[in-house]
Amino acid sequence: MVILLFVALFVLFLINVPIAIALGLASVIVFIASGQTDLITLPQRMFAALDSFPLMAAPFFILAGKLMEHGGISQRIVDFAKSLVGQFRGGLAHVAIVSCLIFAALSGSASATTAAVGAILISSMVKNGYDRNFAAAVNAAGGTTGIIIPPSVPLVLYGVSAGTSVGALFIAGILPGIMIGLSLMLVAYIISRIKGYGAASEPTNIRKIGTSFKDAFLALLMPIIILGGIYGGFFTPTEASAIAVVYGFLVGIFVYKQLTLGVMRKILVESAVTSSVIMFIISTAALFGMILTREQVPQSFAGLIMDSALSPIMIILLINVMLLLIGTFMETIASVIILTPILLPIVTSIGMDPVHFGIIMIVNLSIGLITPPVGVSLFVAAQVGETKFEGVVRAVTPFLLMMIINVLIVTFFPFLSMGLLQLRQ
Template identity: 70%
Template sequence: MSIFLFVVFILLIFINVPISIALGSASLIFFLVSGNFPLELIPQRMFAALDSFPLMAAPFFILAGKLMEHGGISQRLIDFAQSLVGQLRGGLAHVGIVTCIFFAALSGSGSATTAAVGSILIPYMVKEGYDRAFSTAVQAAGGTTGIVIPPSVPLILYGVSAGVSVSSLFIAGIIPGLMIGLSLILVSYVISVIKGYQGTQDKMNVKKLAVSFRKAFLSLLMPVIILGGIYGGIFTPTEASVVAVVYGFFIGFFVYRQINFSVLREILVSSVVTTSVILLLISTASLFGMILTRERIPQTVAETFMDSPLTPLIIMLLVNVFLLIVGTFMETIASVIILTPILLPVVTGLGMDPIHFGIVMIANLSIGLITPPVGINLFVGSQVGQVPYEKLVRAILPFLVMMIVDVLLLTFLPGISMFLVDVLES
């Protein structure tokens, strides 16, 4: 019967049924065909999946991210990043990635980061002589840090699904997110040297750096408040998400004055739509996951790997390849919710810490943001940068290869993810 469940689900996906509807429909059909489950269990299970205090952080961080996206912080972050790294070869490319890192720590969204930074920086890079496809690829790749660096909605959903601390996941994501960002800067530097792109004409200017930092200070302060508050014991991650909303609204409305009531209405509507899609996906995925658990699919997968002659190294490589393939055609949030119950018993059976695996999983799935055919950052970048999709795919390949190397490093060097967690929890 479990094979029947997957066959129905894959058929629905194949005919372009939205993932949340496909999950719910496949589960309902399984209920009707098997006859082993009372139908009233469906709404009960779907509601129970959403009745979670840690999960409340997701819609609030989504709203906070959209407030920041529309709140006038992009240009300030770009100016600050340019004063930091603009003088290097290919300086504007590095500015784009550094700005994406800063913005990712505010929005927690890969596509929002790509859109907000790219809409300003891509035209500027093209004007300065950079190839349009390369300029767009830089922003699309830089946007992937949005789901690794906290606050990150996929990290929250992984924490809820795996039953691990969201606070610890946030802390564990800091160094990996920065590492991925720095590796992307390395790629952009090499490409810039090959193509002869120069840095900005201005030399490092301490005064200019101080001025740009002062203008961007309130924006940069937000992740400090969130993470500092969580680990200072002032508030939980869920409470931190509400603080982020209040802070984002205050800066955008009263300080930067980029948000008015018309923009606020747009932000609220967009946040409600995004949240509704995610919550529907969570509830139907929970129903799907309940069937998998009762059919012992996760346990069977774990036992199969544990009883196989494969070494732990090979098993982890296979898990990474599997996540990489799934990320190419399935949306990140859906992948996290569906695959966490299946893969977690496998990796914990190998002795891997669930928090470490969470970072590896999210970093791996972040590659899917820039991988055809689903890669949402590619679609956003193509629209913002006015680049044909096929041309952008070719330009993104060097960044794609580097991110695969990053994931392998994160997998087999757990200290990268766990160092700050061990220090703060010791």
Template identity: 50%
Template sequence: MVTFLLFGSFLFFLLLSVPIAVSLGLSAALTIFYSGVVKPSAIPQGLVTAIDSFPLMAVPFFILAGNLMGHGGLSKRLLDMANVFFGRYTGGLALIGIVTCMFFAAISGSGPATVAAIGGLLLPAMAKANYNKGYSIGMLASAGSLGIIIPPSIPMIIYAVSANVSIMQMFVAGIIPGLFIGVVLMIVAYLKAKKENYIGTTEKFSWHQKWQAIWDAKLALLAPIIILGGIYGGVFTPTEAAAIGVIYGFLVGFFVYKELNLVSLYKVLVDSALTSATIILIVGTATIFGRILAVERIPFEIADYIVQLSDNPVIILLLINLLLLFVGMFMETLAAIIILVPILLPVVLKVGVDPVHFGIIMIVNLAIGMISPPVGVNLFVGSRVGNARLEEVTIGVLPFLLAMIFALLVITYIPSLSLFLLKFVA
């Protein structure tokens, strides 16, 4: 009865379009007051203790750092550099977009932020070159989802805290899968562009011009090196790295590139504060929700039930992938992680799946959810930036969506893609 009330009320509030954080909190509160499964004092305690975490402090810092770098001119210089190297190939602008998203992902840690930052600069150029609008935005939305796969990644931090694994190990494990998905997306973009005859630019760049483009983008390229190099080298923690990213983004955007001013800085601070507040509310209310699950031993009962269906890791991971793909279509990424990790982690541990590898599987699934209708947040951001109908974008994203599902299966069943680099870190 408690389980039915908890999940039934949660789904009911979602169907009423109540925000995810409020839906989680209301369903948990309703269950607590009706069943008495835990004391009502668990509600304020859960809201406070959930965010009383040093690793979690990295989230608002990474959000602010990504916004500062997006508005401060770093994304523009990354695009210019990518154009020099990839602009002359078939589908050159699409390749430029994917490569730039991969670089910007290593700065922002956010999928929607990557789509917004790169799309505002790239989509007008693609429209001028007569690229189909649905294809252009579909490509960008897919590449933008790399923002939560390539480290630093905000969902990876949330998973690491929820699963009690190392944030640094999650970051390291995400490098190869993120690059692999990026290459798969580039292959699909090239084949699609070849079919539609989206030719590249006729301009040829000398090695001097290529070197000049790299030199102009040096500060943008240096950002992920400072952030990730400092983390992997043990110089500072992920939280400290996020704070350093904020300082770096501000100094470069305000004093070096001078594309940040007091007006844009105010907008960056407001947007970052709103996004951070939303995430913190989700974390707090989802923690109360998860506490009820733990008291009722719901995760362990589900784990036992799934293992009874099959003890074959291949079958279990396939079932979990199907579940996560479905959940990702409807639920916000961070809420899905906080709710599902306590439920699914015991299942995969029973069949010998490494928790870090499972974290990458979960993150990739939820990244696919970002481009899956009806609630694919990257599709909404891309359609807004590109001024296109959602139906048009949904058709354009289909080949990239299928490519990412293929990449997901490869990552799921070849654990070494995620775990190989962990051999080289402490």
């Protein structure tokens, strides 16, 4: 039955059936083939998978991210980042990455981060002599931090799937996200020196930084309120997501005054569509997971790995390679939901903390956002930057290699993920 399950799934993927429908159809095919006709249990299982309080954080953070994206916050974040790093060689490339880091702490989404920052900066970079493909690639690479820097929707889903504290995962994602951002800035600096992009300008001054900080203060305050409230124990991640929506709405409509009725309609429609797609994937993935559990696939796979006499280092390297490959053709959210129950028993059996592994998984899968053929952030950046997908793929390669190095650093230096948690205890 397991073979039939994966063959059916592969065939459905091959004919471009959407992943949520493919997961559900493959599960139903195996369910019927096994001689069971009581199909009423399937929708019950799908509903049970969505009946989760922590899972409610996902649609709220999606809505909060949309409010931030359209509520006048993006430009203020870019201006603040420009005052900090705009004077260095390749300044606008650094501005893009720093802006992505800040916006990631607001949106929880890689595609939203890439779109919001790229819409402002790509055309500006081109006007200032940067290659269009490079400009798009910088924003695509920077946008990957959207699912690493908290609050992150994939981290919420991993926490639900693994039965792990979402708050702990948020804390664990801070240092790796910052490290990845700095490493991407290093790549941008080297390329800018080689290509002659963005000659260094006059150093900034405290007054300029202060002015831009004042303009962006309410935007920068949001992640402090949300994450500080979670870490301080004032509210749960789910409650924080609802607070983020209220905060984003109030700032956008009363302070920046850019949330008109037309904009709100667009925000609500986009948020509803995105949330429904995620929930559909989660519910059908629950059917897929039910069959895997019934056939004891996670236990068998874990036993196969453990009986292979591989060292713990080789096991985690093997898992990293698998995640990198899967991320190239499977959407991040689906990968998290499907793979977590399979891989978590293996890594815990070799002594790895589930929170540490969650960060490893998300950083791995973030690379898939800038890797063809799926490469969601690449498509977004190419569309926003009005350039060809193939050109962005070539330009993003150096950033892609740096991301792979980051995966190894996050894997073998657990203090990056666990350090802040240990200090908190």
